[in-house]
Amino acid sequence: MNLGNLARDIFTRIRFDSMEYITLVLDFIRHIDIYLGKIVESYGILVYAFIALIIFCEVGLVVTPFLPGDSMLFAIGAMCATGAMDISIVLVAFPIAAVCGDNFNRFLGAKIGHRAFAKGTGKIFNTHNYNKAHGFFEKYGPKAVTICRFMPFFRTYVPFVAGMSGMGFRVFFLWSILGGVGWVFLCIFAGYFFGNIPFIKEHFEMVIVLLICIPAIPAAVEWIKHRRKSN
Secondary structure, eight states, X not given: OOHHHHHHHHHHHHHHHHHHHHHHHHHHHHTHHHHHHHHHHHHTTHHHXXXXXXXXXXXXXXXXXXXXXXXXXXXXXXXHHHTSSOHHHHHHHHHHHHHHXXXXXXXXXXXXXXXXXXXXXXXXXXXXXXXXXXXXXXXXXXXXXXXXXXXXXHHHHHHHHHHHTTOOHHHHHHHHHHHHHHHHHHHHHHHHHHTTSHHHHHTHHHHHHHHHHGGGHHHHHHHXXXXXXXX
């Protein structure tokens, strides 16, 4: 096999593996209720710790805003309604994970924020993202910590910028509790009361996809505006 054929074979395999991975991710998103049910059956109490870790990382690590949040909690709420998951554990463990993620993010912002945004040209830590998050924080003040919890992108960056701006721990902690608890309760009870309605249950995958796509609309609009300005 010559070098050209070898390169073509490797590229084809990589492309196939990538498509297979994307297909698996999309399948998990569309059938998140089924997969979670199987995981709970297999691993029991460990599932709660794993989901709590996802919730913590989604906002706590800055670089993982792509992790499922609203849609996952909605599916969990629907499972709680059927008794597949314990709602008392969910309503205690997951708000704690959300609040801890917020405060860890603020801590990172206070310690390494200015160094992270020093170049201002990275894919995540760039001037555009900083200006958007900082503008949001300046507009709403401490309330931004609570408001941003319900908004993708902002819930990842605002705590980080709050730390950079020197927002005190006590003030931030109180607003993060309000946002973290409110967000988890809203998503869980939405799934609990509406997730098992026959129409929604029959079209559950469509509902989950909408829960993922709808919050992304404002970000897409902003991106289009930014592209037009650049052009």
